[in-house]
Amino acid sequence: MSRVKSATRNITFGYVGQVATTIMSFVLRTVFLMHLNEQLLGVNSLYSNILAVLNMAELGIGTALNFSLYGPVARGETEKIKSYMQLYRKAYHVIALVVAGIGLALTPFLGILVKNPGSISQRDLVLFYFIFLFNTVTSYFVAYKYSLINAEQKNYIQTNILTITKIVTVFIQIIVVVATENFYLFLLTDAAVQLIQKIFVSRYLDKLYPYLKDKNVTKLAKEESDEVWKKTKALVFHKVGDVARLQTDALIISSFIEVSMAGFVDNYNLVINSVANFVNIIFNSVISSFGNLIATESKEKQFSMFKVYRFFASWVYGFSCIGFMVLLTPLIRLLWGDKWILPQAAVYCILIDYYFKGDRIVLSNYKTAAGVFEPDKYLALIQGAVNLVISIVLVQTPLGLTGVYIGTIVSGLIANVTKPVIIYGSCFDRKAWGYFADTAKYLLSMVSVLVVCQFISNRVISNLNFVSFFVMAVIITVIFNGVYFLLYGRTEEFKYLSTKVLEKIRRAK
DSSP, X not given: OOHHHHHHHHHHHHHHHHHHHXXXXXXXXXXXXXXXXXHHXXXXXXHHHXXXXXXXXXXXXXXXXXXXXXXXXXHTOHHHXXXXXXXXXXXXXXXXXXXXXXXXXXXXXHHHHOOOOTTOOHHHHHHHHHHHHHHHXXXXXXXXXHHHHHHTTOHHHHHHHHXXXXXXXXXXXXXXXXXXXXXXXXXXXXXXXXXXXXXXXXXXXXXXXXXXXXXXXXXXXXXXXXXXXXHHHHXXXXXXXXXXXXXXXXXXXXXXXXXXXXXXXXXHHHHHHHHHHHHHHHHHHTHHHHHHHHHHSOHHHHHHHHHHHHHHHHHHHHHHHHHHHHHHHHXXXXXXXXXXXXXXXXXXXXXXXXXXXXXXXXXXXXXXXXXXXXTTTTHHHHHHHXXXXXXXXXXXXXXXXXXXXXXXXXXXXXXXXXXXXHHHXXXXXXXXXXXXXXXXXXXXXXXXXXXXXXXXXXXXXXXXXXXXXXXXXXXHHHHHHHHHHHHHXXXXXXXXXXXXXXXXXXXXO
């Protein structure tokens, strides 16, 4: 199957799954807010972030091994695949034990992290946490097997499994919350379904790849295993820094403001992530295709595809960012009421980081596919330190919540400046001036459209209801895409994308 066909299939199944899970997630959140209190929502958000921090124990081994599998999979080297998978399996079993140990060690400090828990007792806080920890630890015993289907560009298999699991889980959780209003049963339902899914996945992938059960496996040559650990060591720094930058906001909010505020932010993140997940399906689905491209094509071909990838990201992230800037708070107000509204300055800061994160996703995904981990291995540590220092200092000032996200923005921009230089030099043997010129061009275009749309929205949604909201969404869609077509419709990147779209339409007919 070609790279384009593989990416298309992954994207198609990804969208179907995302539509289903997004609808279910919004229904579940609405039911949750009606039947459970804001402190429990904050605890749910906080513990999800704590476990994301604990996932740091993986320390990039999965990424390094995924990269190592691209070549053997492309060449059909079954014995080599078995060797890498055996290494991966052993590593992840050790990681599961490490995560369990660190997770248990954090238990005495939960009281410090949860400020103003309301009526939730310390005993309940601990038991809730243990359920979250169980879910995380058990995932490591099957997660490594997904690397093989992803290296084969069959990401849709994982997508479909996760989609079905999510739908079943949310459906049962809705019934549980409405019938019992019990947070314990809410969490235990998720744990039970997830456990059944992990058992099924393990057996299904063993059947799909029978050689994974072979006992006769040749160990990797020293230089091959050394290469894996070399990349892993570089990724350790990336992982630690990324956790300090991306997963600590909820911890800071819960510790310095109060735990319920983490729930308020989580409502906004639910909407943002629901849209972002649609966008990221495209970009994450082509990582394995890029890995194959890099293994088989010239640097000129790689560079042209990178430019297409980056142009498409600027279009999609710019469009979604403007939509959020204008419509996110009105949507929260329509769905759940004025009680859940955040300060507008904090919302803008969250969305500024969202836009620049789009650029970073393009850079990070290409770096991952190319296996370029070492040149900037200390960068993520610097970003993490900058984020923690700025966020902790500013959250204690009148800026409060806004200060947390100022730290996130500043630390993120460090990567937006440095990663293009590294990628252009390491992957394309070029200077990165063109990348920064394009960044300025795309940013100026987006801001210009934002000013126009914000001006119009002050009149269209002054009387907010679902009709005026929908009308404003259509206006933003027409203005943004119309302006971008006029500005960039003659570029090589746009021509390539439009050609591929027309080919798909002709084939469908």
